Amino acid sequence: VVLTKAWLVVVGLALAIVLALALVVPRPAMRELEKEQVARLAHVQHASQLLLKVDARSKIDYAAHLSGDVVLAGALDEASRGGTDKGLHQTALERLRVFNSQLKMAFLVALDAHGRVLARVTENGEGDAQAWGDSMAGFPVIADALRGYRGEDAVAIGGKLYRLAASPVIKHDRYAGALVIGMAAGDDLAKRMHESLGAEVAFMLHGKVVASTTSTPALEKLPAELDKRAEEIAKQGHTPAVALESGANDRWWAMATPVAGEAAAQDAWYVLLLPRTAGTGLGGLVHAAGGDDFKSGYPWILVIMVALVALAGGIAIVWWESESPMARLRDEVGRLAAGELPRLDDRPFRGRFAQVVRSINSTLDRLVRSGGVVGVTTLSADRNMPAPSLREREPASRVPTTEEPLPASYEPMMIAGQAAPVSEAKVAAPPMPKLQVESQPLPKFPLEALDEDPTTQDEHLPAPSSRAAAKPGLPALPQLDAIPLDAVSSKQRPAPRPGQPPATPRAPAAQVATPMPVGMGRAAAPPSAPAPKPAAPKPAPAPSPAPRKPAPFGLPMEELEIAPSSGLVTNAVAAGPDGIAPLPPPPAPDFGDETVVSQPSDDLIDQSRGTGVHKSDLEAYFRKVYQDFVELKRKCGEPTENVTFEKFVGKLRDNREQLIKKLGCKSVKFQVYVKDGRAALKATPVRD
Amino acid sequence: MRPFVLAIALFSPSLALAAPTEVRGTITLPANARAPGDRFPSFWARLENGLLPIAPPLVSPMSEVVVVLEGPTTSASWSGNITMELAGADFSPRVVPVLVGTTVEFKNADRTPYTVFSPDNGAFFGKEETPGGKSRKIKFLAPGVFPVRTDEYPHMEGAVLVLKSNLYARPDDRGAFKIDNVPEGKYTLRVFFRGSFVHEQPLEVPARRAVDVVVKAAPGPAHKAE
Numbered sequence: 042v043v044l045t046k047a048w049l050v051v052v053g054l055a056l057a058i059v060l061a062l063a064l065v066v067p068r069p070a071m072r073e074l075e076k077e078q079v080a081r082l083a084h085v086q087h088a089s090q091l092l093l094k095v096d097a098r099s100k101i102d103y104a105a106h107l108s109g110d111v112v113l114a115g116a117l118d119e120a121s122r123g124g125t126d127k128g129l130h131q132t133a134l135e136r137l138r139v140f141n142s143q144l145k146m147a148f149l150v151a152l153d154a155h156g157r158v159l160a161r162v163t164e165n166g167e168g169d170a171q172a173w174g175d176s177m178a179g180f181p182v183i184a185d186a187l188r189g190y191r192g193e194d195a196v197a198i199g200g201k202l203y204r205l206a207a208s209p210v211i212k213h214d215r216y217a218g219a220l221v222i223g224m225a226a227g228d229d230l231a232k233r234m235h236e237s238l239g240a241e242v243a244f245m246l247h248g249k250v251v252a253s254t255t256s257t258p259a260l261e262k263l264p265a266e267l268d269k270r271a272e273e274i275a276k277q278g279h280t281p282a283v284a285l286e287s288g289a290n291d292r293w294w295a296m297a298t299p300v301a302g303e304a305a306a307q308d309a310w311y312v313l314l315l316p317r318t319a320g321t322g323l324g325g326l327v328h329a330a331g332g333d334d335f336k337s338g339y340p341w342i343l344v345i346m347v348a349l350v351a352l353a354g355g356i357a358i359v360w361w362e363s364e365s366p367m368a369r370l371r372d373e374v375g376r377l378a379a380g381e382l383p384r385l386d387d388r389p390f391r392g393r394f395a396q397v398v399r400s401i402n403s404t405l406d407r408l409v410r411s412g413g414v415v416g417v418t419t420l421s422a423d424r425n426m427p428a429p430s431l432r433e434r435e436p437a438s439r440v441p442t443t444e445e446p447l448p449a450s451y452e453p454m455m456i457a458g459q460a461a462p463v464s465e466a467k468v469a470a471p472p473m474p475k476l477q478v479e480s481q482p483l484p485k486f487p488l489e490a491l492d493e494d495p496t497t498q499d500e501h502l503p504a505p506s507s508r509a510a511a512k513p514g515l516p517a518l519p520q521l522d523a524i525p526l527d528a529v530s531s532k533q534r535p536a537p538r539p540g541q542p543p544a545t546p547r548a549p550a551a552q553v554a555t556p557m558p559v560g561m562g563r564a565a566a567p568p569s570a571p572a573p574k575p576a577a578p579k580p581a582p583a584p585s586p587a588p589r590k591p592a593p594f595g596l597p598m599e600e601l602e603i604a605p606s607s608g609l610v611t612n613a614v615a616a617g618p619d620g621i622a623p624l625p626p627p628p629a630p631d632f633g634d635e636t637v638v639s640q641p642s643d644d645l646i647d648q649s650r651g652t653g654v655h656k657s658d659l660e661a662y663f664r665k666v667y668q669d670f671v672e673l674k675r676k677c678g679e680p681t682e683n684v685t686f687e688k689f690v691g692k693l694r695d696n697r698e699q700l701i702k703k704l705g706c707k708s709v710k711f712q713v714y715v716k717d718g719r720a721a722l723k724a725t726p727v728r729d
Numbered sequence: 730m731r732p733f734v735l736a737i738a739l740f741s742p743s744l745a746l747a748a749p750t751e752v753r754g755t756i757t758l759p760a761n762a763r764a765p766g767d768r769f770p771s772f773w774a775r776l777e778n779g780l781l782p783i784a785p786p787l788v789s790p791m792s793e794v795v796v797v798l799e800g801p802t803t804s805a806s807w808s809g810n811i812t813m814e815l816a817g818a819d820f821s822p823r824v825v826p827v828l829v830g831t832t833v834e835f836k837n838a839d840r841t842p843y844t845v846f847s848p849d850n851g852a853f854f855g856k857e858e859t860p861g862g863k864s865r866k867i868k869f870l871a872p873g874v875f876p877v878r879t880d881e882y883p884h885m886e887g888a889v890l891v892l893k894s895n896l897y898a899r900p901d902d903r904g905a906f907k908i909d910n911v912p913e914g915k916y917t918l919r920v921f922f923r924g925s926f927v928h929e930q931p932l933e934v935p936a937r938r939a940v941d942v943v944v945k946a947a948p949g950p951a952h953k954a955e
Contacts, residue, residue, distance in 0.1 A: 090772075097772040105778075156787060156817055175840060176817025178787055181884050185775050189783040192775035196882070199841070209778050216784055302771040306883035 043392065044358045052351065063323050071325070074318055078294050079282040082315050085240045086279055086296045089313055092237055093301070096230075097193045100206035100222060105191055107140050108208040108220040113151055117210050117218030121154035133160035134168045141166060147203060147225040151210070152177060153218040156187055177221070181303065182207045186219035195226065195302035195309065202226040202246050202300065202309050226300065226311070227252040234311075241293075241314035244300070248308065255314060259285035259293050263312060267297060274299070284317065289328070292317035366394040374401070663690040666722070669713040673720035700726050749910045750934055752798060754942030756904040756920060758790055769884065788823065789902045795826045795921040796906045796944075798896035798932065800914050805895045806830040810866070813877070813887060815843050815859070820877065820887030824921070829872055829893050836864040844880035847889075856880055876924050888924045911940075920946045 107113075116132040137149040141162050151160045156178025161169040177183050182194035186207035193206040203223045210218040224230070231242040235254040243253035248264040266283045267274070274280055279298035286292040297312045299305035318325060335341075369389060376382045384405050387398040667689045671681045697709040706726035714721055777783060807828040814821045816838035825833055835845050840861040847854035847867075854875065859865045869875065869891040877887035890897075896916070900906040913936035920928035928946040 094772040101773060101776065171840065176819075176838075178817040179819025179882070179885060180817075181769070182771075182775075184786060184788075187784075188786055189778050189781055190775035191778055192771065193773055194769070194771045198881075209781075211778065211780050214781065216781065301769075303769040303882070303884055306769055 043362070045362050048355055048358045052355065055351075067323060067326050071318060075294075078315055078317065082240070082282050082294050082296050082313060085238050085313050085315065086298060088238055089234060089240075089242075089311070090298070092234060093311075097204065097206070097301075100204065100224060101191050101193050101208065103144060104206040104208035104220055104222050107149075107222070108210045110136055110140075112136050113220065114210045114212045114217050117151055117153050117159060118212035118215070120157070120159045121217050130160055130170075130173050134162060136160075137162040138166045138168070144222065146222045148221075148223040150177065150221040150223070151218060152183065152187070152221065154187060154216055156183060156219075159218070180205070183219055183221055186221070187216065189216060193302070195300045195304035197246050197304055197307040197309055200246070200251075202244055202251055202304060204230075204302075226304075226309075228254075231311075238313065241316075243312040243314065245297070245310045245312060246304075246308065257285075257287060257291050257293060257314070259287040259291050260295070260312065260314075262287070263295060263297060263310075266295075267310070285314075286317070362392075366390055366392075370394055370397065373398070377401070377405075660690070663693050666693060666711045666713065670720055670722055673713050673715065677715060677718055677720050679719060696724055700724055704728075749912050750937060750939050751907055751909045752911050752916075752918070752932065752934060752940045752942060753907040754796075754905070754940075754944060756791075756794060756796065756900050756906065756944045756946055758794070758904070758922065758946050788819070788821075790922075791900045791902050791904055792822055793824045793923045794900050794904075794946075795824060795890055796898050796900065796908065797826075797890075797892060797894075797919045797921060797926075798908055798911060798916040798934075799894065799919060800896070800912075800916040804893050806893070807895075808832070810834055812836055812864075813889070814838050815845065815879070815885075818882050818885060820885055823887045824890060824923070825888070826890040826892055826897050826899065826921075827869060828895060829891055830868070830870060831891070832866050832868040833889055834864050834866045835859060835877070837861050841881075843885075845877060846880065847875045847877055850875055874921070874925065886924060888921075890921055913937075918942060918944070920944055922946060 113133055113136045116129045116136075119126070120129050120133075133151040137151060137160050141149050141164065145164055147164050149162050150158055150172075153159055156176050158172045158175040158177060161172040163169065178187065180194070180196065182192045182205050185192050186209050189209045191206075191208045193204065195202065195204045197203070202225065204226055205221055205223050207219050207221045209216050210220055226244050231244060231252045231254045234242040241253070241255040241257075243255065243260055244251050245260070245263070250260055253260070262285055263283070266285075267280065270280050270283070274297075280296055283295045283297070284292070285295045294315045294317055295312050297310045300309040300311055318329065366389075370385075373382065373385050377385055384402045385398045387395045387402065390398050664686065667684075667686050670689065671684055674681050674684065693711060697711075700706060700709045704726045706728045708727040710725045710727050712723040712725060714723060805828050808830045810832045811825055811827055812834045813825050814836045818839070827833060837843050837859045838861075842858050842860045844856050844858045845865060846856040854867050854877075857865060858880075867889075869889060872891045872893045875889040875891065877889060879885045896908050896911055898906040898908045911934050913934055916932045916934055918930050918932040919926045922928075928944055930942075930944070932940065932942065934940050
């Protein structure tokens with residue numbers, strides 16, 4: 042899972058980086074964009090000044106042109122000289138109507154030399170009779186016009202903003218008056234400026250919008266900005282670009298400029314507005330992104346490919362690191378549970394899966410060494426039955442006997458695939474079933490194990506001190522065939538182990554056939570041992586016609602109770618052609634719906650052990666034979682001091698090897714019996 | 730700059746010895762004296778018509794000048810009325826010199842209303858709209874300069890100059906002025922123009938002898954005479 046974690050880390054980092062970039066990248070872009078917008082607004086403001094200047098000049102020229110009207114000049118001259126005839130007023134009024142029919146100014150005013158209104162017309166051509174006689178000499182632009190200047194100004198009159206242009210009216214060699222044209226700075230002017238500048242234009246007077254090409258409520262925030270920026274306005278002549286917004290979709294750059302002329306002192310401004318980009322940052326970009334952005338030229342293929350590559354990479358890594366090993370492990374464990382494998386092969390696995398496999402194998406090995414697999418088999422037969430070999434192998438202080446209940450915490454080791462739940466597998470200390478050796482064929486004795494170095498004997502062998510007790514120079518053991526075999530009585534047999542049912546009394550002079558150790562061949566299986574599954578590979582073709590069940594793996598010999606025999610050999614040994622009588626097939630256990638954990642085959646067991654017969658088993662077998670032999674000698678009243686285990690076992694081994702070499706048998710079974718009142722030993726070859 | 734020269738000629742010595750003397754003289758203003766409209770630059774500076782020379786303004790700048798003699802013994806008051814008219818978007822006259830206690834009537838001669846007030850003197854001369862044809866009276870009880878403005882048109886600039894002495898004079902269009910009945914003593918001659926004193930100089934008035942003064946005023950704050 043290292044790569045998976047690394048992949049997730051990479052993906053997480055990539056996402057974090059992408060997110061960070063997505064949040065950061067727009068900022069410089071937006072900053073540059075805002076700079077561009079501000080610069081553009083400054084250009085627009087400069088252009089607007091030029092536009093208004095040109096427009097003002099054009100209005101001056103209009104006024105100058107109209108002021109040259111002779112009829113108007115004559116009327117004004119007469120009025121300036123004191124004429125109050127209404128005819129003068131009408132004459133001037135008519136002329137102004139003619140002028141304004143073309144110009145469409147807000148108003149036209151004709152004043153005499155004293156600044157008194159002779160005639161005034163509005164945009165629709167209506168005359169203002171009441172204005173006749175009013176004075177307008179106080180307006181600077183008019184006062185200048187009465188002196189001979191042409192000029193223009195902007196002024197707010199009656200809550201409206203007007204731009205004025207005035208020109209003197211000259212009659213011969215004197216000033217006869219002035220002509221004033223007034224243009225409202227309203228929506229028309231703002232619209233024309235908008236069309237020319239490409240920016241929204243608004244005119245404000247006393248903090249209120251009097252004309253605008255946009256109806257944004259953001260302008261309501263401008264007066265406060267103007268108050269804050271009075272110093273900059275005085276220095277630059279206009280405000281810097283001011284960010285205004287009244288909502289996510291109402292964002293503007295605004296630049297306010299005082300309206301030139303007296304209007305500037307009347308708190309009159311014209312404002313240029315450019316829309317700001319809808320939001321900044323990632324949110325702004327997402328908000329600004331439209332459907333068209335995903336249509337033309339959008340690298341969908343690249344995006345999809347990257348996503349697919351990332352997805353495929355992740356899936357591949359997860360599959361390679363987790364899914365595949367897990368599936369393989371599941372299959373292996375399934376096969377192990379089914380008895381097809383003695384142990385798991387950890388070579389195909391890596392990392393934690395290999396650790397798991399090794400842990401399972403270690404558990405199996407430990408079970409094998411301790412006979413734990415018997416427990417599995419036993420559980421198959423009777424899940425409430427503790428593994429006898431397990432208890433047998435454990436120290437007496439730790440393993441309770443069958444007569445005393447096991448502690449509640451004591452649980453037999455479970456093997457993967459075992460169906461019995463842990464709670465049911467707890468050892469409940471039921472009575473130990475008896476394993477009848479008579480009903481089972483003799484186990485196969487792998488010859489290879491006999492050649493093993495005795496120094497590699499396992500921990501179950503006698504202590505080195507006992508083995509070292511053998512001293513050279515001891516009298517050689519008698520020939521096995523010559524060993525007298527005394528009758529073995531049941532009362533001379535070892536006392537039954539605690540929890541074991543009392544053994545059936547043996548017949549006198551019964552031949553004791555020490556069973557082959559587990560691992561040395563096919564050992565007698567307990568009656569309750571389940572039959573191997575059909576799918577399980579058969580370890581080797583069994584020559585015996587009787588169906589053989591695999592011996593419980595690691596079943597100790599101590600658990601096998603030797604049934605009394607009427608002859609020198611047991612029934613099983615004496616009845617067969619090679620000394621082993623075929624046994625009737627054991628009754629098939631009825632497991633009901635219980636999950637059956639089959640006994641691993643011998644081949645698989647051999648494979649798992651690697652060296653064939655377990656050396657400890659062979660040694661245990663020899664020890665058993667030795668013990669039986671010594672005990673029988675003691676019973677026969679023979680001295681046993683000179684019969685050392687090492688020499689005895691060495692003899693057994695030599696004899697066994699000779700027989701195997703000579704007869705080509707696979708194993709050799711030793712039998713202890715009483716011959717002529719003396720203990721004797723008999724070797725019987727085992728051919729299958 | 731073309732400074733004007735104010736010349737004050739003394740009357741005959743016999744007259745000067747017979748009565749309190751008088752101060753006469755001529756005041757000249759700089760040619761670039763600021764016009765009201767100059768405060769509001771427009772897109773285009775005013776252009777000459779090219780046909781006729783520029784005429785003098787309808788309202789002479791001298792109408793906005795007041796020459797005042799301030800001395801230690803001068804003290805006077807008057808409880809009469811003086812009218813300052815609002816017509817044609819202008820004050821007429823633009824400067825009104827009055828004695829302490831004088832009531833100034835601001836008469837709106839136009840059809841449009843004006844909101845007349847005195848900056849920084851809102852306590853007694855605050856903003857109040859005066860409809861067309863109506864008047865508003867304000868009594869000035871303390872000496873000083875009281876600028877007068879309207880809320881509608883910034884170009885309208887007037888002032889009420891409240892004096893505690895009647896030793897003042899308004900020059901004619903040529904700048905000539907005369908202050909009669911000036912007792913002997915040391916005075917300060919101050920020239921008020923468009924809302925502020927632009928010139929002051931010490932003036933010692935001898936007994937029974939007229940004093941001629943030539944004043945070259947300059948725009949800006951008051952300064953000593955040359």
